[in-house]
Amino acid sequence: MDVRRLDLLRELAERGSVHAVATATHRTPSAVSQQIKLLEREAGLPLTERSGRGIILTDAGRALAASAIDVAAAIARAEATWDEYIGDPTGHVRVATFPTAGQTFVPPAVAALSRLPGLTVELTNRDADMTDFPSLTADWDIVIAYSLPGQRSWSGRGLRNIYLLSEPLDVVLPLGHRLAGKSELTPEDLVGEPWIGVPEEFAFDRLLHELEAVTHSEIEVVQRISDNLITEALVAQGIGVAFAPRFTASGPEKGIVTRPLTGVEAFRHVLMLMRPDKAERLAVRTVADEIRRQAVALEASHTPAEEPPLVGPRWV
Amino acid sequence: MDVRRLDLLRELAERGSVHAVATATHRTPSAVSQQIKLLEREAGLPLTERSGRGIILTDAGRALAASAIDVAAAIARAEATWDEYIGDPTGHVRVATFPTAGQTFVPPAVAALSRLPGLTVELTNRDADMTDFPSLTADWDIVIAYSLPGQRSWSGRGLRNIYLLSEPLDVVLPLGHRLAGKSELTPEDLVGEPWIGVPEEFAFDRLLHELEAVTHSEIEVVQRISDNLITEALVAQGIGVAFAPRFTASGPEKGIVTRPLTGVEAFRHVLMLMRPDKAERLAVRTVADEIRRQAVALEASHTPAEEPPLVGPRWV
């Protein structure tokens, strides 16, 4: 069975249509269809079946696509070994990030990497809701994602994921707020306050539900905003309080203060998601290592000095 | 880098000449040479250099060939997964064996496997000296090899090896010999006896050297014979004593008796050697599993009943 046809089958499993695979691999749908037909002949079993306007994989097709992942990873690993041998981590690496990472540890990583000749990093920013991160790995070599405690950690779908850091989510208050004098808040402190929330499909929303559960009271969400700066501006105007990631929240210069919250697990994990074969590319590993180094440094700079920086990945 | 060209480079690393690779892969030397040239262009470094009438691999060539092994193994693993999925272990498996294995556990394995439609086993017999076993793996999917204690166990050269059994090497005496009344012998018992030995490059020869070291006396080797049956015939005529593998030695009907020897490590390990990628093929695994099953059964039938048969491979 031809390795390139196996790759096309794997893309078909991931992307769902011949048309999408053709676009992603710079071919025409006819070429993809012919190659899948050839693979079916080599395999001796149907790998796809018609379904509405499109096709879906049969059980056999999914099984074969699953085994093709290891092949692709082994080839990438061999190429990475070769690139290491010749001392050449060149290549183009595409990184998708969300705002906090995009404002904090990613820029210094990109700056450091720009000194390596031949290695280029292409960034895009996303503020996807939780279900989108894994899908981004089809087109992005590294996807910087986050998850909240109690959520599944994207370990399914055969993706490699590498823990980066944990970032607390603080409560943002306007200057002069009655709670601004406290050094940290409890859920009971917040009963009765109006909230600037997030769209319901965002993960932060469940934190508000946890507050409701802990305090046995209902929270009033007066606005639902996805942009952090708009949220901060609304809080500064006294329209409500909000959650904000600790590492990027603004300060008194913007009319707000932030306070840590006890009593609920108000933090998120930040991690990188990658397809296993892409993870093996030397260029991708080089970028991932630098991103992790900068994330460890960022987390260290926000914690007591006696706490040693993290070393090595924590697989989740 | 094209997987098929990587395979050719790996064969070149193993077989040493373009001509040999061409023969083994059913191509002309010109085709192999052209494909290696293309691979050099893809890699961006010379992979070979002229050496006399032939070529040798550069350091870069060897490094790339080494990393190609994992690719080949991953592809074979994926194909094996697929063959398992469709319930089809068919294929042609070539097995090289030496006489003891060829007379004992291999025939029942081949008999059992002959019931599987589509799976064929081709045997050859070898009585190679010790340095030849690994080279056989280029052309034979499974090589049944042996090694004596204190020797390296073929774990180099990136080959998969699977322990089968340990076979004692007994002393063969003519009927009526003065030592035939003893149930087991010590090295001291054998001082002064003439020996039917083996060619010096055979591993058994070092057992005689161990006897000399233990007894502080010199052994007289009156004949050097590689064929066990000739050796037994000579012993029966009283020309000397000899070592013989326990599981195939003849008995009193041929004019000889065998006795175990204490005081030296008179046994050999029997194992299977395979190239890692060939080891992953489902057909090869099926044959290897059956051979191992029969070897375990053989060893069990020659040991006290209370000792349970071995389960699972012991990687050496």
Added chain:
DNA sequence: GCCCACTGTGTAGCATCGCTACATGGATGT
């Protein structure tokens, strides 16, 4: 129910690839 859009597939044709046949050159053995 009809029309349009979307998706997948089959066919013809073409550029590229992988190979063989053959010629050539260099090294080694006699």
Added chain:
DNA sequence: ACATCCATGTAGCGATGCTACACAGTGGGC
């Protein structure tokens, strides 16, 4: 000096992977 062996380059050919295009089936909108 000549024969043999091995590797490589070139010309040519069959096979391969692809595109352009036509066609068919399905689903959505009106």
